[in-house]
Amino acid sequence: MTIRLVIFILLTLSPLVYSAPFESCPTKAFLFQGNPTTVYGVNLVSGTASILQNDVGTLESESSAGNVNGVGFDDYIDPGGTNYRYLYGFNTSHYKFVRLDSDFKQTELPVTNQPSGTFYVGDVYGHHYYFYRKAKGFYKINLDESAANYLDVQTISTTANRNFTDFAFHPRTGKLYGVDNNSGVLYVVDKDTGHTQGLGTTGEKGTFGAGYFDVNGYFYVSRNQDGKIYRIDLSTIDLPGDTPPYAAIEFAAGPLSGQNDGARCANAPLIDESEGTSTIDFGDAPDSYSSSLAMNGARHEIVADGPYLGATAPDGEVDARLGILSDDTNNDAGNTNDEDGIALVTGLVKGLDNIVIVTASSEGYLQAWFDWNRDGDFDDADEQVASDRLVSQGANNLVVRVPVGADTGTSWARFRFGSQTGISYNGGATDGEVEDHSIEISDLGVSYSYYPENGSWVTLAYEDLWPIEGDFDMNDVVFHYRTVSVIKDGELLRVDAYGQLLAIGASYHNGFAIRIPDVQADDVDTSKMRFRYTTLDEDGNGVTVEQASPIESSSDELIAIIAQDVWDLVSTSCEFYRTDASCSDHIQFAFELSLPFSDPQPNGAINTLYDPFIFATASRFHGSIFTSHPGREWEVHLADVSPTEQASTSFFNQQEDTSDLSIDRFYKNKNNLPWSMEVATQWKHPRSGVDLLKAYPDFEGYVTSNKALNDDWYQSENRIDGKIFP
Incomplete structure (x- = not known):
C-alpha cells in the first residue's frame, strides 16, 4: 500500500516540481525561432549560434509544441536563497503563458485576466513579466508565488503605438528600451505607465525580433531579415552629459529567421571566462x-x-x-x-x-x-x-x-x-x-608620372581594315586608356596601364595588347605583377577578377595581351557594340595592368602611352586580301609606331598603306591619314559607317598640315553631333 501511494503521488505531482531553474546568469543570449520552436545559444561577441533545444515539449491538452515568443529571463533569487532563474514567454500558437526551465522545456502557467490574442514582445524585470502588442496594450504579470496577485495580468496601458518586435530592460536603470521597426527610432518605455519617449534614430530599420542587454548597459538588437546583430551604447545613458543620438553599430552576424525572439540574463557580461580560457x-x-x-x-x-x-x-x-x-x-x-x-x-x-x-x-x-x-x-x-x-x-x-x-x-x-x-x-x-x-x-624618392593627368583618360581609336582604307569611321575598336610610370632617380620601376572598352564597330575579330618598348619580357617581376578584369554595371560599379599572366611568352620584348578577342569582353543584342545610336549598351569592361620590374629600366624606356595596339584574333577571317587567317602577324599601331617582332612586314605597302621602315613611317596612307589614333580627351567616336572626316571636318586639315593646323579638331564645338555616338 505504501509503495502504491508513493507512485501515485509522483505521477500526479505538477511538472513544475521537476523543472530545474538555471544555476547561474548565462553569458549566452537565447534565440527562439520557428514553429515548432528551436532554441539557439548565441555568442553576441562573435555571432556564433548553436542549437540548445529543438524540442521545447508539448503542453498538456495540446498536440503540438507551437511557437514560443516574447521571451524574457528572470534573474531572481528570493531572500531565502530559492532560485527562480527561469525564462518566461507566450506560446503564440496556443495562446498560453509559459515558463521554460534550464533544459528549455515549456510548462503552462495558469494566468488570470489574460488579454485576448497572442503576444510576441516581452521581457522580465523585478520578478515581473512585461509584455506588449501594438494597438492592443502593455501589461505585466507578477511572478512572485507568495503575492496575492500571482500570475494575474495587470493592464499598464491600452495605448501601444510603437512598432516593437522585442524590447529589453536596462540592468542598471530598470528602464525598458525598444527600436521601432518602421522608423528605426530608439524608444524608452516607462514600465509603470507605458509612456514612450523617442531618443532619436538608430540609423537602422527592419524587424528587430530579438533584443538583449549586457551588464554594462549595451543594448543589442538582432534583425530578422539578415541576422545582423547591432549594438547601441546605452552604457552611460543614466549619467550626466549623455545625449543622443544612439546609433546602431553592426556588431556581429548571427542567424537570420522570419520568426525571431530573444532573451538574455542582462546581469551577465558578454565574456565571463577567466583569463586564458576565453574562446x-x-x-x-x-x-x-x-x-x-x-x-x-x-x-x-x-x-x-x-x-x-x-x-x-x-x-x-x-x-x-x-x-x-x-x-x-x-x-x-x-x-x-x-x-x-x-x-x-x-x-x-x-x-x-x-x-x-x-x-x-x-x-x-x-x-x-x-x-x-x-x-x-x-x-x-x-x-x-x-x-x-x-x-x-x-x-x-x-x-x-x-x-x-x-x-x-x-x-x-x-x-x-x-x-x-x-x-x-x-x-x-x-x-x-x-x-x-x-x-x-x-620614402625612397619614388615619383609617379601620369598620362594624361591623374584620373583622366585619352581615347584610342582603331580601324581594322588595314591595309585597306575602308569606311574610316574610327570605331572598330575604341578604348579609354591611361598610364602611370613609376620612376626613381630617372629610371623606370613600374608601368601601370588602365583601360575601358568603349566601342566595337567591327565584324572582324581583334585582340588588344600593350607593348613596353625597350623592355624585355623577362625583366618583369611576376611575383608582384597585377592583371585584373572588371565587369561594369550600368552605374559604373563592377566586379573585379584577377587574371592569369598576360605576358606573351613567344615574344622576347615585353608584350601584354589584354584580350585575344575584344568581342569576348562584352555582350550586346546589336550588330555592333556602342556604335549605333539605337543601341544604348553601357560600358561593360575595364582592365588594370601593373608591370613591376625586377631591376630599374633605363631612362629611355620611360614613355607616356607606351604602345597599345590591336591584332587579328587567331583562326579568324580578316579580309579577302589575305590568303590565310593572318592572326598574330597582323597588327595596327598608332601612326609611326613600329610593329612588334610578331608582325609580318609583308603586309606593308599593300593596298592604301604607305609604310616605309627606312624612315620609320608606319600605318598611314598617302594623305597621312592613320589607321589608329590617340585623342587626348574622353572623345566621342563616329557612328557606324560615318567617315571620321564627316563627323569631325577639321581633322582633314590637321592631318594634311602634318598637325600644324586645327589642333582642336576633336573638341565638341568642332564635331557634327548627328554623326557621332551619343
Missing part, C-alpha cells in the same frame, strides 16, 4: 583602430579545428590586450605568441609594390587593412588592400601597393582570416583569427 581572439592594435570589446573591436571565435593564420592556433582573451600586454610583446603563461601568420618580406615603400606572405591553416577568406595616412583608423579610401581574398592552405603571396601619398613613419595593419566573407575591420566573426602588426612606411 575569443582579439586584435591588439591601439584602440583607435577598434580593438577592444568596448570599441566593437575585431574579434573571432576560436573554433576547434577551425581556420587560423600561421602555424600556431590563436589563444583566447577576455578582451583586447593592447600595448605591452599584446601577443607581440608579452608571452606570459596565459598569452601565447600566435602572431605568426603574416610576414612582410619587403619594406613598405611609398609608391611601390610590396609582398606580404600570408600563411593559412586551411582555405579561407582574407581581409586586410593598412593605415596609410597614420590617422589611427582603417576608415580611409584605399586602406583595405584585400577584400574576401580566397587563400589556400599554406603560404600565399599578397601584393600590397603603398600609395604614393602615404605618410611615412610607424603605422598599423590588420589582417582577418576565416570562413566568413564581407567582414569589416571591426566587429565579430564566427571563426578564424585577427592579427594586428606594427608597420613602417618609408
Whole structure:
C-alpha cells in the first residue's frame, strides 16, 4: 500500500516540481525561432549560434509544441536563497503563458485576466513579466508565488503605438528600451505607465525580433531579415552629459529567421571566462583602430579545428590586450605568441609594390587593412588592400601597393582570416583569427608620372581594315586608356596601364595588347605583377577578377595581351557594340595592368602611352586580301609606331598603306591619314559607317598640315553631333 501511494503521488505531482531553474546568469543570449520552436545559444561577441533545444515539449491538452515568443529571463533569487532563474514567454500558437526551465522545456502557467490574442514582445524585470502588442496594450504579470496577485495580468496601458518586435530592460536603470521597426527610432518605455519617449534614430530599420542587454548597459538588437546583430551604447545613458543620438553599430552576424525572439540574463557580461580560457581572439592594435570589446573591436571565435593564420592556433582573451600586454610583446603563461601568420618580406615603400606572405591553416577568406595616412583608423579610401581574398592552405603571396601619398613613419595593419566573407575591420566573426602588426612606411624618392593627368583618360581609336582604307569611321575598336610610370632617380620601376572598352564597330575579330618598348619580357617581376578584369554595371560599379599572366611568352620584348578577342569582353543584342545610336549598351569592361620590374629600366624606356595596339584574333577571317587567317602577324599601331617582332612586314605597302621602315613611317596612307589614333580627351567616336572626316571636318586639315593646323579638331564645338555616338 505504501509503495502504491508513493507512485501515485509522483505521477500526479505538477511538472513544475521537476523543472530545474538555471544555476547561474548565462553569458549566452537565447534565440527562439520557428514553429515548432528551436532554441539557439548565441555568442553576441562573435555571432556564433548553436542549437540548445529543438524540442521545447508539448503542453498538456495540446498536440503540438507551437511557437514560443516574447521571451524574457528572470534573474531572481528570493531572500531565502530559492532560485527562480527561469525564462518566461507566450506560446503564440496556443495562446498560453509559459515558463521554460534550464533544459528549455515549456510548462503552462495558469494566468488570470489574460488579454485576448497572442503576444510576441516581452521581457522580465523585478520578478515581473512585461509584455506588449501594438494597438492592443502593455501589461505585466507578477511572478512572485507568495503575492496575492500571482500570475494575474495587470493592464499598464491600452495605448501601444510603437512598432516593437522585442524590447529589453536596462540592468542598471530598470528602464525598458525598444527600436521601432518602421522608423528605426530608439524608444524608452516607462514600465509603470507605458509612456514612450523617442531618443532619436538608430540609423537602422527592419524587424528587430530579438533584443538583449549586457551588464554594462549595451543594448543589442538582432534583425530578422539578415541576422545582423547591432549594438547601441546605452552604457552611460543614466549619467550626466549623455545625449543622443544612439546609433546602431553592426556588431556581429548571427542567424537570420522570419520568426525571431530573444532573451538574455542582462546581469551577465558578454565574456565571463577567466583569463586564458576565453574562446575569443582579439586584435591588439591601439584602440583607435577598434580593438577592444568596448570599441566593437575585431574579434573571432576560436573554433576547434577551425581556420587560423600561421602555424600556431590563436589563444583566447577576455578582451583586447593592447600595448605591452599584446601577443607581440608579452608571452606570459596565459598569452601565447600566435602572431605568426603574416610576414612582410619587403619594406613598405611609398609608391611601390610590396609582398606580404600570408600563411593559412586551411582555405579561407582574407581581409586586410593598412593605415596609410597614420590617422589611427582603417576608415580611409584605399586602406583595405584585400577584400574576401580566397587563400589556400599554406603560404600565399599578397601584393600590397603603398600609395604614393602615404605618410611615412610607424603605422598599423590588420589582417582577418576565416570562413566568413564581407567582414569589416571591426566587429565579430564566427571563426578564424585577427592579427594586428606594427608597420613602417618609408620614402625612397619614388615619383609617379601620369598620362594624361591623374584620373583622366585619352581615347584610342582603331580601324581594322588595314591595309585597306575602308569606311574610316574610327570605331572598330575604341578604348579609354591611361598610364602611370613609376620612376626613381630617372629610371623606370613600374608601368601601370588602365583601360575601358568603349566601342566595337567591327565584324572582324581583334585582340588588344600593350607593348613596353625597350623592355624585355623577362625583366618583369611576376611575383608582384597585377592583371585584373572588371565587369561594369550600368552605374559604373563592377566586379573585379584577377587574371592569369598576360605576358606573351613567344615574344622576347615585353608584350601584354589584354584580350585575344575584344568581342569576348562584352555582350550586346546589336550588330555592333556602342556604335549605333539605337543601341544604348553601357560600358561593360575595364582592365588594370601593373608591370613591376625586377631591376630599374633605363631612362629611355620611360614613355607616356607606351604602345597599345590591336591584332587579328587567331583562326579568324580578316579580309579577302589575305590568303590565310593572318592572326598574330597582323597588327595596327598608332601612326609611326613600329610593329612588334610578331608582325609580318609583308603586309606593308599593300593596298592604301604607305609604310616605309627606312624612315620609320608606319600605318598611314598617302594623305597621312592613320589607321589608329590617340585623342587626348574622353572623345566621342563616329557612328557606324560615318567617315571620321564627316563627323569631325577639321581633322582633314590637321592631318594634311602634318598637325600644324586645327589642333582642336576633336573638341565638341568642332564635331557634327548627328554623326557621332551619343
